[in-house]
Amino acid sequence: QKHDGVAAKGNPNTRTIEILQKMADYYSKTADNWRTIAYRKAIAALRRQPTRISTKAQALAIPGIGDRLADKIEEIVSTDRLRRLENTDVTPEDKALQLFLGVYGAGFAQASKWIAKGYRSLEDLKTKADLSTNQQIGVDHYYDFQQRIPRDEVSMHGKAVRDAVLAVDPSMEVMVAGSYRRGAADCGDIDVLITKAKGTIESIRALMLDHVVPRLVKQGFLKTSLAVTSRDDGSKWHGASALPDKDVWRRIDLLFVPGDEIGAALLYFTGNDIFNRSMRLLARKKGLCLNQRGLYKDILRGPDQVKTTNGSLLEGRDEKRIFAILGVPWRPPEHRVC
Numbered sequence: 001q002k003h004d005g006v007a008a009k010g011n012p013n014t015r016t017i018e019i020l021q022k023m024a025d026y027y028s029k030t031a032d033n034w035r036t037i038a039y040r041k042a043i044a045a046l047r048r049q050p051t052r053i054s055t056k057a058q059a060l061a062i063p064g065i066g067d068r069l070a071d072k073i074e075e076i077v078s079t080d081r082l083r084r085l086e087n088t089d090v091t092p093e094d095k096a097l098q099l100f101l102g103v104y105g106a107g108f109a110q111a112s113k114w115i116a117k118g119y120r121s122l123e124d125l126k127t128k129a130d131l132s133t134n135q136q137i138g139v140d141h142y143y144d145f146q147q148r149i150p151r152d153e154v155s156m157h158g159k160a161v162r163d164a165v166l167a168v169d170p171s172m173e174v175m176v177a178g179s180y181r182r183g184a185a186d187c188g189d190i191d192v193l194i195t196k197a198k199g200t201i202e203s204i205r206a207l208m209l210d211h212v213v214p215r216l217v218k219q220g221f222l223k224t225s226l227a228v229t230s231r232d233d234g235s236k237w238h239g240a241s242a243l244p245d246k247d248v249w250r251r252i253d254l255l256f257v258p259g260d261e262i263g264a265a266l267l268y269f270t271g272n273d274i275f276n277r278s279m280r281l282l283a284r285k286k287g288l289c290l291n292q293r294g295l296y297k298d299i300l301r302g303p304d305q306v307k308t309t310n311g312s313l314l315e316g317r318d319e320k321r322i323f324a325i326l327g328v329p330w331r332p333p334e335h336r337v338c
């Protein structure tokens, strides 16, 4: 579901990219990282081609496209479809797996359990399965959450959050990150980063959970809370939101960030995930550590590579300086698609 970056509009390979994208989405949902990366690389390479690629030989000549993908590209161009995506050679279990992986919060393990119990449709889940509250929401709003969100609607959700946050504390900052910040024409969800230059994580989390979220719920904008995860001390609130004049529910993520981590958090939350992975790997090769809180040096690792100390902070506030310290030329968000 990464349709962003340099827009494919006017690109001679738009249709091929579209179909490869569906495959990449499928593999990313089944947690098949290698295939996901291979497909995304091929998509990025195709986006850069000035001419239409229609034969296997043409595809093979492009760095980053291997034999099997070249076959697939030829098939897509000559038939305008990809057999693997059609239902014909896909078993009912495969189809159900694809369907169930689209339920919010359901991973591979959960989807497989449902299949083992003989469920094959959303109707089966609704009528026969013992669903958790969140799974119930995921099933009830299945088609809402599957839809891409047009960019201007993402802006409006961002504005609703910003207005509510600023009404509670005008010194807060609200930024829409994720694929939106990368310039995507449509997004899978809405990722909003909420921070305050002098704020601690405790104060921001309290302000959000005690005041802003209840306010947005009361207003009817936030429809439900799905999960609150705490990792590395930062907090992410998952939920659903809807605009006043629309029935469709959208997935929204709110990331609460203390002031001294703004730069690192923005870098993390802008992605994409593969770009993040490559930046973190690069940091590690230089003996540093990059995470969503900051860029650190002097991390001590035990024999099992597990961190024994947190090291000392090099930069957390300034996104551009993180690039500079890593020796990576600044990349605007639109170009952070791998």
Ligand code: DCP
Residues within 6 Å of the ligand: 001, 002, 177, 178, 179, 180, 184, 186, 187, 188, 189, 190, 191, 268, 269, 270, 271, 272, 273, 274, 276, 277
């Ligand atoms: N992220 C990450 N690793 C993950 C998941 C997320 O680094 N496993 C970071 C990079 C993502 C950002 O968080 O860009 C937001 O995550 P999303 O899942 O919302 O992904 P995007 O916003 O990039 O794409 P989409 O349009 O599908 O929401």
Ligand code: MG
Residues within 6 Å of the ligand: 178, 179, 187, 188, 189, 190, 191
């Ligand atoms: Mg997103």
Ligand code: MN
Residues within 6 Å of the ligand: 178, 189, 190, 191, 253
């Ligand atoms: Mn998200």
